[in-house]
Amino acid sequence: MSLPGFSVIYYFLIFGRTKTRMNIQKNWWKLLAAVLLFYTVILGFLGPVPAREILNETIRNLYFHVPMWFGMMTLLAISVVYGIKHLNKNEMRYDIIAREAAHTGVAMGILGLITGSLWARYTWGTWWTSDTKLNGAAITMLIYFAYFILRGSVEDEQKRARLAAVYSLFAFVMMIVFIMILPRMEDSLHPGNGGNPGFSKYDLSSQMRLVFYPAVLGWVLLGVWIMNVRIRLALLEEQMHNKESSWNDILDKH
Amino acid sequence: MINEVQRLLYKEFLLESRQKQSINGIVLYLVSTIFVCKMCFRSLPQPAAWNALFWIILLFASVNAVSKSFMQDSKARFIYLYSLASPEAVIVAKIIYNTLLMLLLSLIGFGIYVVLLGGNPIQNIPLFVADALLGSMGFSAILTTMSAIASRTNNSFTLMAVLSFPLLLPLLMTIIKISKNAIDGLDTSISYKYLLIVLAINVITGVLSYLLFPYLWKD
Numbered sequence: 482m483s484l485p486g487f488s489v490i491y492y493f494l495i496f497g498r499t500k501t502r503m504n505i506q507k508n509w510w511k512l513l514a515a516v517l518l519f520y521t522v523i524l525g526f527l528g529p530v531p532a533r534e535i536l537n538e539t540i541r542n543l544y545f546h547v548p549m550w551f552g553m554m555t556l557l558a559i560s561v562v563y564g565i566k567h568l569n570k571n572e573m574r575y576d577i578i579a580r581e582a583a584h585t586g587v588a589m590g591i592l593g594l595i596t597g598s599l600w601a602r603y604t605w606g607t608w609w610t611s612d613t614k615l616n617g618a619a620i621t622m623l624i625y626f627a628y629f630i631l632r633g634s635v636e637d638e639q640k641r642a643r644l645a646a647v648y649s650l651f652a653f654v655m656m657i658v659f660i661m662i663l664p665r666m667e668d669s670l671h672p673g674n675g676g677n678p679g680f681s682k683y684d685l686s687s688q689m690r691l692v693f694y695p696a697v698l699g700w701v702l703l704g705v706w707i708m709n710v711r712i713r714l715a716l717l718e719e720q721m722h723n724k725e726s727s728w729n730d731i732l733d734k735h
Numbered sequence: 736m737i738n739e740v741q742r743l744l745y746k747e748f749l750l751e752s753r754q755k756q757s758i759n760g761i762v763l764y765l766v767s768t769i770f771v772c773k774m775c776f777r778s779l780p781q782p783a784a785w786n787a788l789f790w791i792i793l794l795f796a797s798v799n800a801v802s803k804s805f806m807q808d809s810k811a812r813f814i815y816l817y818s819l820a821s822p823e824a825v826i827v828a829k830i831i832y833n834t835l836l837m838l839l840l841s842l843i844g845f846g847i848y849v850v851l852l853g854g855n856p857i858q859n860i861p862l863f864v865a866d867a868l869l870g871s872m873g874f875s876a877i878l879t880t881m882s883a884i885a886s887r888t889n890n891s892f893t894l895m896a897v898l899s900f901p902l903l904l905p906l907l908m909t910i911i912k913i914s915k916n917a918i919d920g921l922d923t924s925i926s927y928k929y930l931l932i933v934l935a936i937n938v939i940t941g942v943l944s945y946l947l948f949p950y951l952w953k954d
Contacts, residue, residue: 568950623901630897634888644884647947651880651902654939658905666928667820 487519488512511706517699524692531688535604542600544692548700549593550618550660556702556708557585557625561653564646576642577719580632580651581711587625588702594618606628617659624652756837761800765844768792773851782918789848790911794874794903796840801833801878802895805886817952826948829879830872830941837871858920866917867869869933870910876940877902883951898942909933 492512505512525544533540540699560582597615598608609615631648635641664671751758769792779785816825845867857863881899883890909932916926 545869620901620904627897627901631884631888631894632891633809634894636889640887643950646889647880648884648945649948650897651940654943655902655905658936663905663908663933664856666932 487523488516491515491519510702514702514706517607518703521692521696521699525696528692529688539600539603540689542596543689544696545700546593546596546600547693548697549589549596551697552700552704553586553590553593556582556589556704557647557653557656559705559708560586561649564649567642568646573638573641573642573719574716576638576645577715578712579642579646581715582708583625583628583649583710585704587622587629588627588707589700590618590622591610591621594622614660614664617663621656621659625654628652736821736824740828740831743820743824743831747828747832755870756846757803758820761796761840762843764799765792765796765840766847768795769844769847769851776852778853782913785852786915786918787911788852789845790914792848793837793841793844794900794907796844797837797874797878797898798896800836800840801875802834802882802885802892804829804879806891813952822949822952823945825952826879826883830944831874833875833879834872838868838876841867841871849935857918859917859923862918862923862926863914865930865932866910866913869930869937870906871939873906873910873933873940874903876937876944877906880940880944880948880951883948887951906936907934909936 492515521544525541530538530540560579563575563579563582566572567579597618601610602608628645628648632641632645634645635644772788772792776788779788860954878899881902882895885895885898888894913926913929913933916929
């Protein structure tokens with residue numbers, strides 16, 4: 482079956498069963514995400530790739546491993562921006578967005594670690610090695626786990642939102658230091674660091690770029706989509722909670 | 736502002752001189768930790784391990800020393816303090832005070848460490864001093880703010896370690912690298928880029944602490 486065929490089926494799976502029509506003007510990017518990811522998966526596994534020693538067919542992991550980090554960075558950046566917005570405006574809605582963006586970003590980061598670990602197993606011969614870039618990525622996850630523990634240990638909503646926003650700013654800055662600056666200063670096995678060539682050097686015929694750039698966009702959009710769904714769910718839960726408590730107030734009064 | 740910071744610093748020193756047991760406690764913590772290491776390791780011939788252990792001991796001692804900077808005071812005293820001084824002055828004074836405290840700790844710690852675990856002659860002393868100075872500033876900026884965050888939560892002591900250790904790691908790794916270079920007697924120019932990283936982290940965390948602290952103390 483051809484690519485458009487898949488997309489049409491996917492479209493009806495998601496939007497076809499509901500009575501309401503999808504608002505294309507508002508939700509075109511979701512459709513774009515679906516189309517790009519189908520393109521990525523199909524061409525990523527079947528398309529031509531340059532034959533390289535050691536890398537062999539694992540080079541296709543480029544379409545999955547690298548975009549995960551792009552997705553994580555985007556989502557964590559959204560989280561920080563909404564944290565700052567919350568500090569400025571003191572609106573709980575922004576805190577919910579910051580929280581859900583961080584959740585989704587960390588999930589993508591974990592996927593990035595797993596795909597990277599798999600790739601390391603088949604190219605470097607080990608699941609994990611003590612490398613600046615790898616450790617930096619793992620510690621970034623630790624920092625964000627600490628962020629969730631911080632959120633969990635404050636009961637007052639306003640206070641929790643403020644503390645979390647402050648911590649997430651620190652966390653984001655340290656993440657930049659850890660995965661962008663430190664690996665470039667020291668020896669690293671990871672491509673693009675420590676004097677190693679990045680993938681742009683391997684791909685002389687630019688075959689991979691045709692899949693890689695759409696893959697990055699597709700995965701980032703999927704991450705934003707998941708975040709969007711989570712935020713809507715969290716806002717609904719919040720509304721329900723508020724209704725329930727106000728209903729209880731009325732019951733208490735009478 | 737500067738006047739306020741001066742007065743707050745004076746208050747910190749006055750408090751410390753009146754309650755000597757807290758600073759003595761930290762020094763004792765340092766001595767006992769080093770003694771435990773001495774008993775476990777006996778001797779540490781490799782400079783790399785010697786160097787790393789020294790900074791790890793200092794890391795734990797400093798987390799303990801700084802964590803009390805916002806937890807020890809009572810809530811009522813805090814409210815009184817905040818009605819007198821601006822939050823910016825409070826955080827600047829605390830960071831300066833903690834930097835001095837950390838410098839003192841690293842000095843005392845280094846002395847005891849050399850005596851107990853055997854000296855490893857440091858060949859580039861100016862570099863080591865610069866490293867300790869910059870490191871103390873960075874540790875103090877991060878730990879003071881994390882202590883302010885942790886003091887607002889329910890399980891502040893666990894959270895202090897959980898929040899600050901991963902944030903301190905880039906700083907710690909760079910500091911260890913510089914002090915290894917100092918021990919090996921490498922030329923200072925080799926370590927310039929690492930000193931620059933530490934300086935950059937210090938500036939960033941200092942500015943973040945200064946800007947964000949006002950959001951931390953108002954309840």
